[in-house]
Amino acid sequence: xxxxxxxxxxxxxxxxxxxxxxxxxxxxxxxxxxxxxxxxxxxxxxxxxxxxxxxxxxxxxxxxxxxxxxxxxxxxxxxxxxxxxxxxxxxxxxxxxxxxxxxxxxxxxxxxxx
Amino acid sequence: xxxxxxxxxxxxxxxxxxxxxxxxxxxxxxxxxxxxxxxxxxxxxxxxxxxxxxxxxxxxxxxxxxxxxxxxxxxxxxxxxxxxxxxxxxxxxxxxxxxxxxxxxxxxxxxxxx
Numbered sequence: 001x002x003x004x005x006x007x008x009x010x011x012x013x014x015x016x017x018x019x020x021x022x023x024x025x026x027x028x029x030x031x032x033x034x035x036x037x038x039x040x041x042x043x044x045x046x047x048x049x050x051x052x053x054x055x056x057x058x059x060x061x062x063x064x065x066x067x068x069x070x071x072x073x074x075x076x077x078x079x080x081x082x083x084x085x086x087x088x089x090x091x092x093x094x095x096x097x098x099x100x101x102x103x104x105x106x107x108x109x110x111x112x113x114x
Numbered sequence: 115x116x117x118x119x120x121x122x123x124x125x126x127x128x129x130x131x132x133x134x135x136x137x138x139x140x141x142x143x144x145x146x147x148x149x150x151x152x153x154x155x156x157x158x159x160x161x162x163x164x165x166x167x168x169x170x171x172x173x174x175x176x177x178x179x180x181x182x183x184x185x186x187x188x189x190x191x192x193x194x195x196x197x198x199x200x201x202x203x204x205x206x207x208x209x210x211x212x213x214x215x216x217x218x219x220x221x222x223x224x225x226x227x228x
Contacts, residue, residue, distance in 0.1 A: 034216055042221055043118075043120075043219040043220050043221040044206075044219040045219070046219075092157075100162040100206065100217060101170050101172075102147075102149075102217060105156075106156045107156060
């Protein structure tokens, strides 16, 4: 069965410090992986995706993610956190041959303090 | 280019009633997916429509149904509402038949069942 795990419910970072939000996955076949961010009472905003190619993927707002096939991980990173990065982050995997179905992790609340 | 539009944004119903939520995808997008978001269960896939046909379905009871119109707009209906149906319902659209890219989400419809 396809699944996504985000092992941390919450991540706390000081502004200006690097941040990492962790994600591991389990899929059959090649994974299509995504990161989304959700601000309070809003929908999900797409940050970045890995389909194929370079293991380091760059996305919106200075975020990047590293695909690691051997560790089945797709951690989200940013070199210097901003207070405005505080939000709920979701990792997701697209289910092979099932069109628009994404399986989401449970989400990680990122809190960036000044 | 307008984004995904969901209406209504907020609604309150009582147990036993039914509700219809509407979603207008990004112009040119033919696939519409629906997700339920709750604090306890996270983001769960309801169903996906492509060219007016249900392409995928999640593990929800038959009280949850949907449809898609020829202009790609979609509606979902929940009948005989239960307290546990209180959630944020998110609609997402994507362009084509072979979806390997990201989904574009609306702001959601927040349903409260009293």
